[in-house]
Amino acid sequence: MKELTYRLPQKRTLTGTQPGPASTAITARREKAVAKALQPGLPGYVVDADGGVLVDIDGNSYIDFASGIAVTSVGASNPAVATAVAEAASHFTHTCFMVSPYESYVEVAEKLNELTPGDHEKKSVLLNSGAEAVENAVKIARAYTGRNAVIVFDYAYHGRTNLTMAMTAKNKPYKTGFGPFAAEVYRAPMSYPLRDGLSGNEAAQRAITKIEQEVGVENIACLVIEPIQGEGGFIVPAEGFLPALKTWCEDNNIVFVADEIQAGFARTGAWFACEHEGVVPDLITTAKGIAGGMPLSAVTGRAEIMDAPVVGGLGGTYGGNPVTCAAALASFEQMKELDLVGRAKDIEAIIREELSALDDLPVVAEVRGRGAMVALELVNDNGKPHPTLTAQVAAECKKNGVLILTCGLDGNVIRLLPALVIPEALLREGLRVLVEAIRTHA
Incomplete structure (x- = not known):
């Protein structure tokens, strides 16, 4: 994909235990002030974002495969x-x-x-x-x-x-x-x-x-x-x-x-x-x-x-x-x-290429979607939905600095929604973390 210019370093960085001390302190405040029905997925509290990364208050830089649920397609702090x-x-x-x-x-x-x-x-x-x-x-x-x-x-x-x-x-x-x-x-x-x-x-x-x-x-x-x-x-x-x-x-x-x-x-x-x-x-x-x-x-x-x-x-x-x-x-x-229509096609090609490393695993029933809207459906040995594995994979990814989302009525689908401006190297790195997480827990 064409290289773009970014304000923040486009890299995954983990500083220590997740969540860090500052995020832990804010969580305690959230539990007192915010309705219990709101439960954030990311352990850290975001203070900056750009391209394909989210940076939390403790200095951790996560690869973002959620983009605010397909919102920040042009980037979370696009200069224009x-x-x-x-x-x-x-x-x-x-x-x-x-x-x-x-x-x-x-x-x-x-x-x-x-x-x-x-x-x-x-x-x-x-x-x-x-x-x-x-x-x-x-x-x-x-x-x-x-x-x-x-x-x-x-x-x-x-x-x-x-x-x-x-x-x-x-x-x-x-x-x-x-x-x-x-x-x-x-x-x-x-x-x-x-x-x-x-x-x-x-x-x-x-x-x-x-x-x-x-x-x-x-x-x-x-x-x-x-x-x-x-x-x-x-x-x-x-x-x-x-x-x-x-x-x-x-x-x-x-x-x-x-x-x-x-x-x-x-x-x-x-x-x-x-x-x-x-x-x-x-x-x-x-x-x-x-x-x-x-x-x-x-x-x-x-x-x-x-x-x-x-x-x-x-x-x-x-x-x-x-x-x-x-x-x-x-x-x-x-x-x-930025030709984000063309870039979305490139993102799909990269996602499918990297996820082909899972072709030998029967737990991956299907990789589907179009452009930068791609999902994996996970199943057990009997071909039935496997929400437990899906939750384990999502947690493993977050622990390793990659934010992914799950979906599906059965809770067994991992969805990928990266920003359309994500750099190729970061996209590939995040996908390899996902592949390893699936192999670890499958």
């Missing part, structure tokens, strides 16, 4: 983004676009309309979080169709608000104890090639039959799907699954919503994951990588659908905050200037 944030904040930090508007909101909407799939007329609304974007997509689809039902899929993750908890498949920790949930949400079977062995068309027909029989097309406002599922296990549906669903939606006047919150903005080696099969969604939800770490999300889609809600029906106090808009505009330019 930092400069844009500082410049915007020096003028005004907030006015509320609904009250007193500003140009940067319009500029971000224009760029989203340009970058997202399809050459039809589009409009956008800016919000704060991925869950908020999904909720608003549902609102827009209901206003447009006059229908109520929402179709989601097995293994889906869409957020932590009441409606998006209903749309999310995994119970613990996301839903347990938090019901009752929003009504009119129906779940269909997802294409999961490793487990179901179906072609894309076969899996689509299975889902469509269930939807038609149990919900009825006349009741459906929208179908919401992650083109590559995130928390559910980085599941890439079989080829043809997404196009078949899109065609069925078109035939039945159902709004097709692509949830690209984790997969969007160059992460998969395309601007958006649905582009890999030429799928053009009616609405697309984005967040995470959109603004270099600043809280921003959006719904972008066909102008006639986006204009369906009544005037005043969309919005929010902080949505499209001017500082976050400045960050997004800088991030878009960095994605183009």
Whole structure:
């Protein structure tokens, strides 16, 4: 990969026992001050970050394979983004676009309309979080169709608000104890090639039959799907699954919503994951990588659908905050200037090359994903999910200075989400730590 310039040394450094004394002291404060439900994964408290490293208060430098859950794609302290944030904040930090508007909101909407799939007329609304974007997509689809039902899929993750908890498949920790949930949400079977062995068309027909029989097309406002599922296990549906669903939606006047919150903005080696099969969604939800770490999300889609809600029906106090808009505009330019779409493809090639060292291990059922969104599914001797091994590997990696995340309904999937600006040598080093951890515990 092309060499980039970094502010911090791009190396893994461990100073001693993890966590160090300063982090241990902050943990004691956290346990008294912060709700118990929030349990950080990294042992150290971060004070600096750049490229592919996180530096904690004790001087440890970790290789970061999480990037804030696919947020800091352009880097956690990208100079262009930092400069844009500082410049915007020096003028005004907030006015509320609904009250007193500003140009940067319009500029971000224009760029989203340009970058997202399809050459039809589009409009956008800016919000704060991925869950908020999904909720608003549902609102827009209901206003447009006059229908109520929402179709989601097995293994889906869409957020932590009441409606998006209903749309999310995994119970613990996301839903347990938090019901009752929003009504009119129906779940269909997802294409999961490793487990179901179906072609894309076969899996689509299975889902469509269930939807038609149990919900009825006349009741459906929208179908919401992650083109590559995130928390559910980085599941890439079989080829043809997404196009078949899109065609069925078109035939039945159902709004097709692509949830690209984790997969969007160059992460998969395309601007958006649905582009890999030429799928053009009616609405697309984005967040995470959109603004270099600043809280921003959006719904972008066909102008006639986006204009369906009544005037005043969309919005929010902080949505499209001017500082976050400045960050997004800088991030878009960095994605183009640094060719992060091409770099994501290079990252995938390196990941697959390094993980090929595990080809002889039956515990690795599959390496899957696209671009810098790749996962390993781990199983036991009987081919069943192996969450214990997965947790052991994640802990071993963290102990050795590499931060990785796990996912999947069965907790048996290791997901890799490095920043798209990570240097090649650091990427390879971290992957070799992961390989050794799997071999140690397999």
